[in-house]
Amino acid sequence: MTVAVEEAGVGEVDGNEFGGGEAVVYAYGQDAEALFKVMEPTLRSLPLRPAHVVLRRGSRETESRVNL
Secondary structure (H helix, E strand, C coil): CCCHHHHHCCCEEEEEEEECCCEECCCCCCHHHHHHHHHHHHHHHCCCCHHHHHHECCCCEEEEEEEE
């Protein structure tokens, strides 16, 4: 995902956390939808379920959830 995000020029993958039965990937960019569009094929191919993505636009008050 890191390479795809960088090549598309939509942002950056900033790291991850694993533990407690959860995996979190941090990615940042100017356009949450464009960033997700690039990451989506890889995220949907992962066998981890249940899974979701939280898209934040500026602050936590403007976020949406996408179930994978």
